Every structure is written in C-alpha cells, then in structure tokens.
Amino acid sequence: MTGRDPFLQANGTMENLLGIERAGELAVTEADYAAARTVQLREGRAPAGTRGNFDLAHLKAIHRHLFGDVYGWAGTTRAEPLTLGGVTVRQPPLLMKGTTTFEAGNRVNARLEAAFDRLRAEGYLQGLSREAFSERAADLLIQINNAHPFREGNGRTQREFMLQLAEQAGHPLNFDPISQQRMIVASYDGIQGDPSTMRRLFDEISDPDRVAVLERGVQYLEGARQHGPEWEEMYVATMTTGREYRGPLVAKGQEFFVMASEGGAIVGHPQDLPEGHGRYVTVQATPFPSVDGGPQPRLEHDLDY
Structure with a gap:
C-alpha cells in the first residue's frame, strides 16, 4: 500500500464509476443519482435488504442503493477491505472532515453493531411516546454519525435509515425543513458529547404541528x-x-412568523405575537396549534433583515 488515498484520483476528485474528473461535476451527478434512488427507497421499489432489519447490513444496503451507480465501494464501511479496479487495498485508518475526526476505521463496525444490538433489545423504539422516541432516535443518529461508516454519503444514508425506523415506530419524521447548517451544528455538538441540539431537532421533526410551522418559515426564506x-x-x-x-x-404570515436571530432565524406561530407589535418584538412561546398542512399561507408582512 502506498501513501496515496485509494478513494481519490490524482487530482483530488473521488474515484468513481463514471470516469468524472471534475469535483463539481461529480457532486452534481452524484446528487442526481442519489435523488432518483431515494425516490425508489421511499416508494418501496428498492432491492430487498434496504428496508426492515435496522442492523449494519440494512444500513450498508441503503448506502449501496443510493450510491452504487457512482462509487464502486458503495455499501463498504471503513472497517472492511476495499476493492478498487480489481485490487484490494487497505483503507486509511482515520477519517477527518474539517477539524472533526471520526471513529477509527477498524472500530466502525463494532461500534455500530453494539448500537444496533441495543436498538433491537429496545424493540426498535416501538411503543414509545413521541417525546421518548425523538430523544432516543436523536441519540441513535449521533452514534451512527460519530462512527461515520462510509467515506461519503453518510448523511443521506443515515436520514433514510432513520426515516424508515420512525415510520415503523409510528412517529414519522420530516427532515425537509432542516437546513444543512443546522444539521452540521447538531452533528458537531453530538460528536463533542452534547446531544441536546440533536434532541431538539428530533423533537421538532417528529411533531407534525411544529414542523409544519417550520416548513412555512423555510418556504418564506x-x-x-x-x-x-x-x-x-x-x-x-x-x-x-x-x-x-x-x-x-423578518416576515409574518397567517400561520407563521420569522424572527431574526444570531446566525439564523427563529420561526413561531402568530398566536404568540403581542397585539399592536412593531418590528422588534418580545415573544413568550406557547404550544403550537394544529395545522392542516395546506398550501403556503398568504404573507401579510415582508420585512428585510
């Protein structure tokens, strides 16, 4: 084995089955293929093994389905032998992204198998209240993400795995209005040992009333x-x-308002706005009302930052 990363071409672009040499083109193509495969997953048209068992083999099958059109190593974790171009090579022992170092490659499978053994012992989180489910599901996602079993495509694979788990447990999740930045922050906090950010995220996306208001705000943004x-x-x-x-x-509609916050935005329901309010408001948040999930409500006020 040489010191060269076996996943990368000489120019730094990921090795791929399509012969693409430019990183930007590869990113777009990969996203297109994965999006089409995601539709198949959610419509139940994916191969056997991509639904149901909630073990390591299940996670690997989802990754293989999503990315197998693009990468020859799809479905192979960082703990397993890697064959590229008919040659078996050893994978790099560590994976770093930015300043974050994930689980050592040789420990990835064992860590995940332990997490999935616990999941099985807990009955796959069935029979729990929504609140209890969302907390435990958030902790599971942190465990999977900290292991980061695949060189690329971890986030999308984890999301589909968790969507299936939540559907079976009777507490559907909606990741659509979760921004990339928010997921990055929640994942980073989880790696640092703080699960509260991810737990808050899951509490929102498992609550249909709350996530519907979040969707309104995101549609505006x-x-x-x-x-x-x-x-x-x-x-x-x-x-x-x-x-x-x-x-x-920032904005107010019939069923949502958006307030600027440091580095982002906070979305609430107009029931909490004080009467006769101006542009700068103080809001005491109350439980979100039930919403019908209908079309985007009419915008009453549109205010720039």
Missing part, C-alpha cells in the same frame, strides 16, 4: 433568498414552548 443568505446556510429552528424570545421580525 427560500423564496426570499435573493435578499439574503441561502436558508440552507442558516440555523433555522422553531421556538421552544415556555421560552422568551426577543428580536426583529
């Missing part, structure tokens, strides 16, 4: 991106019941 940053680059979250918030209003 997505439509207003020409006036500000991409919503994916912001930390966007809903208000937590019982907490007080102060800040400038």
Whole structure:
C-alpha cells in the first residue's frame, strides 16, 4: 500500500464509476443519482435488504442503493477491505472532515453493531411516546454519525435509515425543513458529547404541528433568498414552548412568523405575537396549534433583515 488515498484520483476528485474528473461535476451527478434512488427507497421499489432489519447490513444496503451507480465501494464501511479496479487495498485508518475526526476505521463496525444490538433489545423504539422516541432516535443518529461508516454519503444514508425506523415506530419524521447548517451544528455538538441540539431537532421533526410551522418559515426564506443568505446556510429552528424570545421580525404570515436571530432565524406561530407589535418584538412561546398542512399561507408582512 502506498501513501496515496485509494478513494481519490490524482487530482483530488473521488474515484468513481463514471470516469468524472471534475469535483463539481461529480457532486452534481452524484446528487442526481442519489435523488432518483431515494425516490425508489421511499416508494418501496428498492432491492430487498434496504428496508426492515435496522442492523449494519440494512444500513450498508441503503448506502449501496443510493450510491452504487457512482462509487464502486458503495455499501463498504471503513472497517472492511476495499476493492478498487480489481485490487484490494487497505483503507486509511482515520477519517477527518474539517477539524472533526471520526471513529477509527477498524472500530466502525463494532461500534455500530453494539448500537444496533441495543436498538433491537429496545424493540426498535416501538411503543414509545413521541417525546421518548425523538430523544432516543436523536441519540441513535449521533452514534451512527460519530462512527461515520462510509467515506461519503453518510448523511443521506443515515436520514433514510432513520426515516424508515420512525415510520415503523409510528412517529414519522420530516427532515425537509432542516437546513444543512443546522444539521452540521447538531452533528458537531453530538460528536463533542452534547446531544441536546440533536434532541431538539428530533423533537421538532417528529411533531407534525411544529414542523409544519417550520416548513412555512423555510418556504418564506427560500423564496426570499435573493435578499439574503441561502436558508440552507442558516440555523433555522422553531421556538421552544415556555421560552422568551426577543428580536426583529423578518416576515409574518397567517400561520407563521420569522424572527431574526444570531446566525439564523427563529420561526413561531402568530398566536404568540403581542397585539399592536412593531418590528422588534418580545415573544413568550406557547404550544403550537394544529395545522392542516395546506398550501403556503398568504404573507401579510415582508420585512428585510
């Protein structure tokens, strides 16, 4: 084995089955293939093994299905022998992204198998209240992410795994209005030993009333991106019941409002806005009301940051 990373071409682009040499082109192509395979997963048209067992083989099957069109190593964890171009090579012992170092490669499978053994012993989180499920599911996602079993595609694989687990447990999740920045922060905090950020995220995406209001706010931010940053680059979250918030209003609709916060935005329901409020408000968050999940409500006020 040489010192060269076996996953990378000489120019630094990931080795791939399509012969793509430019990183930008590869990223777009990979996303397109994975999106099409995701539809198959969610419609039940994926191969056997990509649903149901919630073990390491299940996780690997999801990764193989999502990325097998692009990478010859799809479905192979960092703990397993890697064959590229007919040659078996040893994988790098460590995986770093930015300043984060994930689980050592030779320990990945054992760590995940222990996590999935516990999941099985807990009855795959069935029969729990929504609150208990969301907390335990958040902790499981942190464990899987900390192991980071695959060289690329971990986030999308984990999301599909958790969506299936939640569906079976009777507490569906909705990751759609969770920004990339928020997931990065929650994942980083989890690696640092703080599960609270991920638990809050799961409490939102498992609550249909709360996540519906979050979707309203994200729809606004997505439509207003020409006036500000991409919503994916912001930390966007809903208000937590019982907490007080102060800040400038960005927008207000019939069933949502958006308040600017440091580095992102907070989304709430107009029932909490004080009567006769101005642009700068103080809000005491109350439980979110039931919503019908219908079309985007009419925007009443649109205020720039």
